[in-house]
Structure formats: structure tokens, C-alpha cells
Amino acid sequence: MWKATILAFGVLLMALLFGNFVCLGWFQQDSSVKPETQQSEQPSKASPSPDSQDQSCFCHLTGVLDDCFCDVESIDVFNNFKIYPRIKRLTEKDYFRYYRVNLKRPCPFWPNDGHCAIKDCHVEPCPESQIPVGIKSGNYNKYSKPADTASDVTDCEQAKNLGAINSTLSNQSKEAFANWEKHDDAQDHFCELDDETAPDSEYVDLLLNPERYTGYKGPSAWRVWNSIYEENCFKPRSVYRPLNPLAPSRGDDDGEGFYTWLEGLCLEKRVFYRLISGLHSSINIHLCAEYLLNEGWGRSIWGPNVQEFRQRFDTAETKGEGTRRLKNLYFLYLIELRALSKVSPYFERAFVNLYTGNRKEDGNTKELLLQFFDEIKTFPMHFDEKSMFAGQKIEAKILKEEFRLHFKNISRIMDCVGCSKCRLWGKLQTQGLGTALKILFSEKEIQNLPEHSPSKGFQLTRQEIVALLNGFGR
Numbered sequence: 001m002w003k004a005t006i007l008a009f010g011v012l013l014m015a016l017l018f019g020n021f022v023c024l025g026w027f028q029q030d031s032s033v034k035p036e037t038q039q040s041e042q043p044s045k046a047s048p049s050p051d052s053q054d055q056s057c058f059c060h061l062t063g064v065l066d067d068c069f070c071d072v073e074s075i076d077v078f079n080n081f082k083i084y085p086r087i088k089r090l091t092e093k094d095y096f097r098y099y100r101v102n103l104k105r106p107c108p109f110w111p112n113d114g115h116c117a118i119k120d121c122h123v124e125p126c127p128e129s130q131i132p133v134g135i136k137s138g139n140y141n142k143y144s145k146p147a148d149t150a151s152d153v154t155d156c157e158q159a160k161n162l163g164a165i166n167s168t169l170s171n172q173s174k175e176a177f178a179n180w181e182k183h184d185d186a187q188d189h190f191c192e193l194d195d196e197t198a199p200d201s202e203y204v205d206l207l208l209n210p211e212r213y214t215g216y217k218g219p220s221a222w223r224v225w226n227s228i229y230e231e232n233c234f235k236p237r238s239v240y241r242p243l244n245p246l247a248p249s250r251g252d253d254d255g256e257g258f259y260t261w262l263e264g265l266c267l268e269k270r271v272f273y274r275l276i277s278g279l280h281s282s283i284n285i286h287l288c289a290e291y292l293l294n295e296g297w298g299r300s301i302w303g304p305n306v307q308e309f310r311q312r313f314d315t316a317e318t319k320g321e322g323t324r325r326l327k328n329l330y331f332l333y334l335i336e337l338r339a340l341s342k343v344s345p346y347f348e349r350a351f352v353n354l355y356t357g358n359r360k361e362d363g364n365t366k367e368l369l370l371q372f373f374d375e376i377k378t379f380p381m382h383f384d385e386k387s388m389f390a391g392q393k394i395e396a397k398i399l400k401e402e403f404r405l406h407f408k409n410i411s412r413i414m415d416c417v418g419c420s421k422c423r424l425w426g427k428l429q430t431q432g433l434g435t436a437l438k439i440l441f442s443e444k445e446i447q448n449l450p451e452h453s454p455s456k457g458f459q460l461t462r463q464e465i466v467a468l469l470n471g472f473g474r
Helices: 002-015 050-059 072-091 155-163 171-182 219-232 256-263 267-289 306-313 321-348 359-377 393-416 420-440 443-447 462-473
Strands: 098-102 201-205 291-295 300-303
Touching: 072 321, 072 359, 072 462, 098 420, 098 462, 219 267, 219 393, 256 267, 267 291, 267 306, 267 321, 267 393, 267 420, 306 321, 321 359, 321 420, 321 443, 321 462, 393 420, 420 462
Parallel strands: none
Antiparallel strands: 098 201, 291 300
């Protein structure tokens, strides 16, 4: 029985490996407060068998998603057989595995509660000597031919060659680079970006610091999610129950019926809530998939925790909310898939190189990325972002700016997370979604990209590129 259950759970995880954060506290509140999904009564004799209970959340996850013309089954097949194998290979490439992040930025909203002391919360930064020279030199994704770096050239010689790259650029390209450095929020930044030149910024190897359960929980984690849901999700004043799915039960206001208020919102505000809910669902799934099963004297054992998954997503245990949460994850997947489809012309230009300093490896990475984009373009049911912010010009502009600022605020809240590993994956995946939104609302700039020189209107930093691909990979 358990073998079949775990196998079925593994299949769903494969279908849902799209997105999100880290730590038990992110999906489990303080033990002194009873979660809304917690069973409070003993099952009756008429209760379903354990097998049927384990399968119930899977059986209900079917049909068309809200706010788009796409069904769950089509996404499953497309992702499992075409997308997931390619995104997995991409995120293992050097260009995408090293992420520069500042995990020491102070929380801008409340005094720091102190950092998590649990060993699994720790992030191991990457020694400077292990970072590919093309990445740490700051010349990543530059717009000239990559330096011809033979395998026997020393790091110092490589750095010297890399430092001379700009001498091959035209005055036009130099001017474009200068404008790139100065571009600001007029380009629709949806995230608060880390300053990669800050002394506290460090490179992290994402493959060596995986997203999984760390044991981080309590008031600090609760306050982060509460702030995200209650202060940034366009909650109507008439709705009194907390939006946070971990909030204590509120009687008759629980379950699927609670969401009737959501249908009364405009499309843009519904989309915002569903994206945040999708991120949260993804976090929960990854924690359930990489749960600490045994902490022995030798090494810890991690693996799927089916019971935790059911507690968060089973239809019966969540009064119907679990299926909605999972569908919001699919919706998040569609949004990021659409952004990747839209941004492909940016990377298809011949002079754009995913530069690490290893010419052969960089060529293979670029080829794999273009194959990935070609596969994405074959998906027939992309989300239509043109339906958003399409009303009266002034009102639409105000709403879009409000949408952007709310999401940017959430990216700043990530600096309030007390667990370093949770903060790492929270910042990365929030930035990945923010980059996707930036792409979706930069259509004209992307359409007008010059073929042989950098664009003054649309640019992506390496930090954004790495976050976008890894966020989608989650």
C-alpha cells in the first residue's frame, strides 16, 4: 500500500516541480496554534480507507484552470515529457547553478528576530576559487565574442583577457552598456534586486544548498506569511477571515465557499492572489518532498512525507481548498511559461552569450536553452497577458503600478525571513516571478530589440536570468 502511495505521490511531484521557497515554518504555524487543516476528530467507521484518502487530492486535480483556457492534464503531459527534463539539465549548468545573493540585508519592516540556529538553515557560500572566472569577473552575458580560453590558461590570464573585452566594443555598444547600468524602475522592475557589488553579497551553489525542510517555524515565519497575505494581496475590507491558509479555523467561513469574494475582484487582483498562493503551494510541496525523515548520528535522511502533503492538499482535510491551492500552482507555471516564451527573442540573438569563460560549455548551454525555448513555443494554450491592464488607460496604468509595488514589497519581505536557506530560495523564486512579470509587461521593448547590439529599452541581468530559470525549475 505504502509503495503505491509513495509512487503516486512521486508522480505528482514530478508534475508539480515548478516553484517555491523552503522551511517547515513556511507552511506550518507555531504548534500552539491549531492549523485549519489539522484533523480534530477520530475518523468514523464510514471513513474512506487510507488508500482512497491518499488518492483523493489527485483525483480532484483535473479540468480547466480559472482565468485561462488550459487544462491540468495538458500541462502534466507537456511538463513531464518535454519541459522538466530540459529545465533540469539547464539548472545544472554552471551559468545557472551559481547565484549571487545578499543574505545579510536587514528586514526593512520590523526588527530582526534573530537568525535560525538550526544547522539545516545554514547556507554554505561558494569559495571564490570555485566560481567560473567568467561569472565572477562580472562579464557574464556580455555582447561580444567570448574569449578563447584554452583549458591550460590560468585564472589570472583569463581575468586579464576578460578585462580587455570592452576594447572590442563599438562606441554604440559602450553607450548602450552605460544606459543599461543606469536603467531604473521605468523598465517595470517588480523586485527589489540585491546589489551584487555589496560586500555582503556572496555566490551560492544552488545544487549544494537544495530547497527542503529545515525546521524553521514559529512567530518569525508566521509573521512573514501573514504580512504577505494580509497586507499585499488586495484583500477586500469586507473579508474578515485571514487569507493565509494556515490561519486557525473560522467556522462556516472555511473551505471552498470562502473564495466567493475572489470572483468579485478584477482579473488583475485575482491573478496576483493566485500567483502568491501558487508560490506558497510550491513551497509546501518541496518541503513535503524533501522532508527530514530521520536525523541520525551519521547523516540525515530526507524523503517524501505523504502525510504532510495530504494535510496541506487533501480535499477532505482542507474542506476543498487543497485542490484550489494546487491549481494555483499550475496557474503560476503557466504565467512563467508564458514569460519564457515571450523573452526567447532576447536570447536568440547571436551575440548574446551565457558567459562563464568556458567556450565549449557556454556554447552547449546556449544551444540547450534555445532548444528549451523551441519546445515552449509548441505549447498551444499559453496564458494571454493582454487581457490584463486593458481597461481605461489612466485606471489601467494606476492598477499596474499598484500591482508592481505590491509585488516589489513582497520581494522586500523576503529579507525578513530568519532562516538563511529559506531566505535564499524565497528571494530567488520571488525574483524569478518578478522577472517573469517584468517580461510580460515589456512586450513592445522586446519586439523592438536590436539584432546586433544591446537594447536601451529592455535588459536582463544575470541575477534575473538565473532566478527566472531556477524559479521555473522549482
